């Protein structure tokens with residue numbers, strides 16, 4: 001395993017992804033991690049970039065014990081140089097941002113290994129203001145750009161390398177080769193991490209953790225994360241895993257039925273459906289404030305889930321030879337883990353996210369349940385790969401994300417059954433048309449929502465005062481920022497016509513042209 005120490009760069013996780021794409025397993029921890037707390041010895045360490053200047057008071061620094069591990073280190077030109085002498089780093093005259101060519105200087109076989117096979121110059125992506133102004137003692141230059149004399153340096157004897165550029169970015173086309181040279185050739189890490197092995201190892205780990213009697217309970221939503229997590233649990237402990245689906249009444253058209261089929265029938269998971277649409281509707285009646293809606297849905301969800309958990313516990317207690325419910329499954333992914341580990345603290349709350357499963361603090365403490373998180377080391381595309389491997393149908397594996405509060409946060413203003421039904425039908429038409437046009441996989445997330453206002457329309461010779469549908473479709477890699485999808489006008493006209501003709505009560509259809517930022521992906 002390679003340890004990536006995170007100094008807070010937006011691209012730290014990409015270092016991990018590049019390494020894993022090479023088959024090298026890597027873990028990300030905050031740069032301030034105490035080496036004595038590690039339970040494993042890394043084969044090598046990579047420092048990410050970061051927004052802070054190494055010389056500012058209060059900037060994060062690595063535990064000096066990192067250097068006593070005597071394993072190869074890459075990156076953090078500035079951190080390495082600053083440690084040796086703080087005068088080595090200063091603010092450059094100009095910010096260097098964008099493309100640059102690093103001219104490679106050959107020194108000797110030992111230090112040349114980092115850029116082996118890359119020729120004389122490598123196009124790279126730079127993003128820095130501070131730079132090295134002098135060469136740290138015992139280091140040699142292995143690469144320079146017109147702006148940075150010390151764009152890459154290496155220790156004369158020890159396997160310590162510093163690069164000022166970002167090898168993890170797409171715009172450093174040979175970056176993956178540099179990471180391979182470092183992790184495989186220099187650190188001696190094995191390039192044998194495969195998703196296939198991951199599923200088998202995780203199933204064995206779950207079996208060991210849970211033992212051969214205890215039961216595990218978990219919420220499922222029909223989304224890819226909870227389905228894959230549930231399928232792993234089912235593979236590990238069979239019917240000792242109890243899945244609960246709370247139907248909030250705000251799911252998509254026919255979704256509840258589909259989940260029953262996929263999880264219950266196809267994957268053979270022990271699934272209980274709590275049919276609570278009416279309860280959610282009654283609690284949401286007259287509430288237009290988005291945060292209030294989220295809180296109501298979140299707390300109603302957890303009330304119902306908790307009740308179901310108690311019922312399942314009682315049932316287990318009265319069943320001869322049954323173990324007790326001792327574990328709670330949560331589909332946490334690696335980006336959430338990274339976020340919660342960050343030494344910068346949690347980011348500002350734009351919206352209260354209702355992640356099914358993120359809520360049962362009360363249950364964890366009250367009922368003494370322990371947490372099981374089989375996906376906590378994975379990124380979304382890795383979860384999808386495992387899903388495929390476990391035989392989950394492609395249509396589910398590739399499904400656009402759907403938020404916990406569902407359609408309720410796509411309906412501006414009051415949530416009523418009538419408005420939910422209209423948004424659902426319009427959404428179904430929009431998504432079906434997208435699929436028929438072969439565009440579904442090019443779009444990251446698409447849906448139809450409903451405006452607060454009504455609008456006048458004319459149907460036949462009749463004046464109607466109808467609802468306004470808002471179509472939204474975005475493309476994004478990380479869901480932090482997004483561009484709208486460029487449909488042809490013909491396509492949009494067809495969707496509009498079909499919705500107006502088939503969904504009674506709709507007088508107008510609009511397409512949301514707002515990117516994120518400033519708009520968010522969901523309407524609320």
Ligand code: XMP
Pocket residue numbers: 294351352353354355356401402403404405445479516519520521522523524
């Ligand atoms: P926004 O609207 O914040 O959405 O741009 C970014 C991504 O997060 C999803 N989202 C949620 N997911 N519970 C969830 O499980 C929520 O409350 C929630 N709000 C937004 C959204 O669908 C998009 O993928």
